[in-house]
Amino acid sequence: xxxxxxxxxxxxxxxxxxxxxxxxxxxxxxxxxxxxxxxxxxxxxxxxxxxxxxxxxxxxxxxxxxxxxxxxxxxxxxxxxxxxxxxxxxxxxxxxxxxxxxxxxxxxxxxxxxxxxxxxxxxxxxxxxxxxxxxxxxxxxxxxxxxxxxxxxxxxxxxxxxxxxxxxxxxxxxxxxxxxxxxxxxxxxxxxxxxxxxxxxxxxxxxxxxxxxxxxxxxxxxxxxxxxxxxxxxxxxxxxxxxxxxxxxxxxxxxxxxxxxxxxxxxxxxxxxxxxxxxxxxxxxxxxxxxxxxxxxxxxxxxxxxxxxxxxxxxxxxxxxxxxxxxxxxxxxxxxxxxxxxxxxxxxxxxxxxxxxxxxxxxxxxxxxxxxxxxxxxxxxxxxxxxxxxxxxxxxxxxxxxxxxxxxxxxxxxxxxxxxxxxxxxxxxxxxxxxxxxxxxxxxxxxxxxxxxxxxxx
Amino acid sequence: xxxxxxxxxxxxxxxxxxxxxxxxxxxxxxxxxxxxxxxxxxxxxxxxxxxxxxxxxxxxxxxxxxxxxxxxxxxxxxxxxxxxxxxxxxxxxxxxxxxxxxxxxxxxxxxxxxxxxxxxxxxxxxxxxxxxxxxxxxxxxxxxxxxxxxxxxxxxxxxxxxxxxxxxxxxxxxxxxxxxxxxxxxxxxxxxxxxxxxxxxxxxxxxxxxxxxxxxxxxxxxxxxxxxxxxxxxxxxxxxxxxxxxxxxxxxxxxxxxxxxxxxxxxxxxxxxxxxxxxxxxxxxxxxxxxxxxxxxxxxxxxxxxxxxxxxxxxxxxxxxxxxxxxxxxxxxxxxxxxxxxxxxxxxxxxxxxxxxxxxxxxxxxxxxxxxxxxxxxxxxxxxxxxxxxxxxxxxxxxxxxxxxxxxxxxxxxxxxxxxxxxxxxxxxxxxxxxxxxxxxxxxxxxxxxxxxxxxxxxxxxxxxxxxxxxxxxxxxxxxxxxxxxxxxxxxxxxxx
Numbered sequence: 001x002x003x004x005x006x007x008x009x010x011x012x013x014x015x016x017x018x019x020x021x022x023x024x025x026x027x028x029x030x031x032x033x034x035x036x037x038x039x040x041x042x043x044x045x046x047x048x049x050x051x052x053x054x055x056x057x058x059x060x061x062x063x064x065x066x067x068x069x070x071x072x073x074x075x076x077x078x079x080x081x082x083x084x085x086x087x088x089x090x091x092x093x094x095x096x097x098x099x100x101x102x103x104x105x106x107x108x109x110x111x112x113x114x115x116x117x118x119x120x121x122x123x124x125x126x127x128x129x130x131x132x133x134x135x136x137x138x139x140x141x142x143x144x145x146x147x148x149x150x151x152x153x154x155x156x157x158x159x160x161x162x163x164x165x166x167x168x169x170x171x172x173x174x175x176x177x178x179x180x181x182x183x184x185x186x187x188x189x190x191x192x193x194x195x196x197x198x199x200x201x202x203x204x205x206x207x208x209x210x211x212x213x214x215x216x217x218x219x220x221x222x223x224x225x226x227x228x229x230x231x232x233x234x235x236x237x238x239x240x241x242x243x244x245x246x247x248x249x250x251x252x253x254x255x256x257x258x259x260x261x262x263x264x265x266x267x268x269x270x271x272x273x274x275x276x277x278x279x280x281x282x283x284x285x286x287x288x289x290x291x292x293x294x295x296x297x298x299x300x301x302x303x304x305x306x307x308x309x310x311x312x313x314x315x316x317x318x319x320x321x322x323x324x325x326x327x328x329x330x331x332x333x334x335x336x337x338x339x340x341x342x343x344x345x346x347x348x349x350x351x352x353x354x355x356x357x358x359x360x361x362x363x364x365x366x367x368x369x370x371x372x373x374x375x376x377x378x379x380x381x382x383x384x385x386x387x388x389x390x391x392x393x394x395x396x397x398x399x400x401x402x403x404x405x406x407x408x409x410x411x412x413x414x415x416x417x418x419x420x421x422x423x424x425x426x427x428x429x430x431x432x433x434x435x436x437x438x439x440x441x442x443x444x445x446x447x448x449x450x451x452x453x454x455x456x457x458x
Numbered sequence: 459x460x461x462x463x464x465x466x467x468x469x470x471x472x473x474x475x476x477x478x479x480x481x482x483x484x485x486x487x488x489x490x491x492x493x494x495x496x497x498x499x500x501x502x503x504x505x506x507x508x509x510x511x512x513x514x515x516x517x518x519x520x521x522x523x524x525x526x527x528x529x530x531x532x533x534x535x536x537x538x539x540x541x542x543x544x545x546x547x548x549x550x551x552x553x554x555x556x557x558x559x560x561x562x563x564x565x566x567x568x569x570x571x572x573x574x575x576x577x578x579x580x581x582x583x584x585x586x587x588x589x590x591x592x593x594x595x596x597x598x599x600x601x602x603x604x605x606x607x608x609x610x611x612x613x614x615x616x617x618x619x620x621x622x623x624x625x626x627x628x629x630x631x632x633x634x635x636x637x638x639x640x641x642x643x644x645x646x647x648x649x650x651x652x653x654x655x656x657x658x659x660x661x662x663x664x665x666x667x668x669x670x671x672x673x674x675x676x677x678x679x680x681x682x683x684x685x686x687x688x689x690x691x692x693x694x695x696x697x698x699x700x701x702x703x704x705x706x707x708x709x710x711x712x713x714x715x716x717x718x719x720x721x722x723x724x725x726x727x728x729x730x731x732x733x734x735x736x737x738x739x740x741x742x743x744x745x746x747x748x749x750x751x752x753x754x755x756x757x758x759x760x761x762x763x764x765x766x767x768x769x770x771x772x773x774x775x776x777x778x779x780x781x782x783x784x785x786x787x788x789x790x791x792x793x794x795x796x797x798x799x800x801x802x803x804x805x806x807x808x809x810x811x812x813x814x815x816x817x818x819x820x821x822x823x824x825x826x827x828x829x830x831x832x833x834x835x836x837x838x839x840x841x842x843x844x845x846x847x848x849x850x851x852x853x854x855x856x857x858x859x860x861x862x863x864x865x866x867x868x869x870x871x872x873x874x875x876x877x878x879x880x881x882x883x884x885x886x887x888x889x890x891x892x893x894x895x896x897x898x899x900x901x902x903x904x905x906x907x908x909x910x911x912x913x914x915x916x917x918x919x920x921x922x923x924x925x926x927x928x929x930x931x932x933x934x935x936x937x938x939x940x941x942x943x944x945x946x947x948x949x950x951x952x953x954x955x
Contacts, residue, residue: 158501265525273509
């Protein structure tokens, strides 16, 4: 909230107050999920319209708002693909092709849906290796169920071969599941249906403005074409889903219904041109950051014209003899920023996704911070500071450390805590503890509040 | 198009760069227009060739006005449906300072723990609250809903039971009592199918364990509100080396002997009634608690205690190596997003009310339900269960049910109905006036307190819960508001020396 949270693949955009406020209105908050349909006309209207909007945006025919998260959406999507094959007496089709760059939920969901995961390689540009995909699709032609693909890719690139990729899968009798995590680069410019997918989920908590809540709630509705629509999930207490729908994937018929209001408001207040502009500015902001950082950092992967989509991967591996990606992430806290996505999809990198909601001034502050950190890395390379005792290695610097009478670091307190002028102008926040030892806590697992005696020793 | 459009358009509030920024950024990128940048970025083979067909943009004011009208299409009635969702009072101090506060709701998952200690403390409070109330030592930081939480337990049991089984020889039968919430069974059916798990449903009293059985699921109190004594059944399950999951109403555990004290391996449930509005189904935080035996198999995120480089206590997400972003197809589950905001609200509800307050809320619901049951019984109605917590089930013939339903809905009252009866769930929001109104619908007259408990003595809770100082320190609004603010600012009570 203090500053941009530039998490690649997570789309931390504005959660507007006007979108949020009605969620607390009693006429939305105090409705029981199994209330008679005659009493829930308001919800039915929102649900019907939002389903239409999401179908228009994805280019698909039908929508289920039931899944409560992206991973649940993946699972629901794979279950309807499974039902489709079963209905055609092809229940043996259980191979899911998944690119090596996929988010970890993809293979985890595939296994839950009873599928066998076959990994497809990526080429040196980070794109799906089409030859490998074709070979694996052919090899598993008899049992091919689907491909799970993220678009633009988890590397933040609009792969030009996507249509060909989907065609190959269809040619061998499979369906294409599109992971909608990166949908914020598609809305209004292209669509899952255009690229050739059959079903996708949408993270309403990414692209459609539902806040992340510090780790939930989320919503992962799925949209699909007519071939899969009959299998959308039903619910024991409500009229929803396809004619031959699967059983429920969530406890409630429309998942976390009250927060659908947020995405509904997002679309209603932006309109078609506005949601498209959101995508365009998301791409602008990402490419602006990319251009500002180039020269100081190597940006991994980009499209054929050298552009990234709505996010980019900054390679920190060239500095690994000096600092790790985690050091940069923690040092950003001293600069008043939350770190971008760390080591996904490539270890030793950070992935930055600014979203359309950040102004140029905010993007510039963020770039200034990363460029200043680059100079700090140079100081280690130059021997000004040792590998073990420098601002990155010791980050984040807590207020306790900075205010202690004893100062035992080879750099100044100002360099540690206020390395750039903007930090003196209201942008400073403090990490309240120093770098945390992850392994210690896993070896000594305590996951309830420690007893009171423990406080006395600390 | 309007002749007098308001100049304030939401798109200008949502999108960061203004016209001036745009020009500077385009110059920096060496392109003439935003279109040119988009053409360089999105391959022409996949470009959408027409504008999206969505309604024209509304201003924020117009939107809110229209939504108010739409809201009128929802009919606010008195709901006594229960079935896993209950009326609850969100304390205003929590509503304003957590639920409606961007300092809590806009945040990301606390992977960067050094700047998220406050929120981590709140989730640790959630885990402690769940652990205390269920009587089980380990709890996670929430799951998506009760149905999927039960499914996670089923999969965890199956994996553990069969870890040494040869393929094709696994114990694959999961028994679900026919008194489990129907929506939970619905989700279990979906989740069992692709894994070839056999779901068997029926009366738990008659279930015959086989060597194929790996786990069972019970509801406590059951879907009809009855408080059953499952202890002998659980012993039988243990004797067959079968794992037991109990879906339990979190509020009931303030009065009932918790599942962890009678042998459950896992307890799951919804924490919605701890201050989180029903919201037509969600979002709410489900809980998942288990024994030490399963601590490294537990699905979802767990907050754990560790130390920082200065030796101070510090919180962070524990055991991340189990999670899908590391383990991929070998992960214990695909859970990624959880329900952190709602878990925080439920935890704050417990912090604010404390053990005496929670017990008081549970007792009041129980006392009111008993009084109602007695009144209906006096009026000649047949009460289904002798032992119950907060839900009264009345057995009635179908014809009478239809007439009752008509009369109740006309009066703005929702009960839960099935073929043979009607159920009335008494929650925190119910008043004496409500009780009188309900009684009137059944032809009963006065509703008066009843002395004896409707929970049998062996199932009455005699152990303490929420004993930690955090649940016993912030019971005035000032203290609570400041505690929430300190956590929002990232300050963790247990970490400051």
